[in-house]
Amino acid sequence: MRIEEIMTRNVETVNVLEPAERAWHRMRDRRIHHLVVVDRGKVLGIVSDRDMGGERGSALRRGQTVADRMTPFAVTATPKTTIRQAANLLRGYAIGCLPVVEPGGRLVGIVTVSDLLGLIGRGAERPVAKTKRWTLKHRGPRSRTQCRLRGD
Numbered sequence: 001m002r003i004e005e006i007m008t009r010n011v012e013t014v015n016v017l018e019p020a021e022r023a024w025h026r027m028r029d030r031r032i033h034h035l036v037v038v039d040r041g042k043v044l045g046i047v048s049d050r051d052m053g054g055e056r057g058s059a060l061r062r063g064q065t066v067a068d069r070m071t072p073f074a075v076t077a078t079p080k081t082t083i084r085q086a087a088n089l090l091r092g093y094a095i096g097c098l099p100v101v102e103p104g105g106r107l108v109g110i111v112t113v114s115d116l117l118g119l120i121g122r123g124a125e126r127p128v129a130k131t132k133r134w135t136l137k138h139r140g141p142r143s144r145t146q147c148r149l150r151g152d
Contacts, residue, residue, distance in 0.1 A: 004079035007109030
């Protein structure tokens with residue numbers, strides 16, 4: 001399975017010059033945890049709710065732009081990246097999302113840890129091959145000491 005099958009196509013983006021407080025309110029209002037930072041169509045980085053200081057980070061965001069708070073390096077994937085590869089990237093870099101870009105660099109989607117957990121929760125995993133069932137044959141009673149009931 002490829003991430004193009006599960007990615008969110010309507011990606012929330014933000015410009016590097018946008019005030020951090022405004023970007024934070026957009027994340028909170030839309031109940032998302034990541035914004036992809038773009039400039040002239042090019043992915044520059046990611047800004048997360050943690051980068052913004054969370055609910056109590058108002059003082060941290062005051063007077064700052066997205067450029068001041070963002071993670072400048074964005075690990076990206078292509079639409080043909082497999083689910084396994086995406087999971088390994090997320091785990092290996094300890095990140096919460098992957099912007100999905102076409103080989104030319106155009107942003108086409110985003111995949112988050114929540115998307116992968118939802119996939120697992122729905123049971124979209126590799127089918128288990130049918131195997132021969134093994135059955136135990138009755139072996140008869142064990143020794144008398146092993147078969148004693150309480151009170152014997």
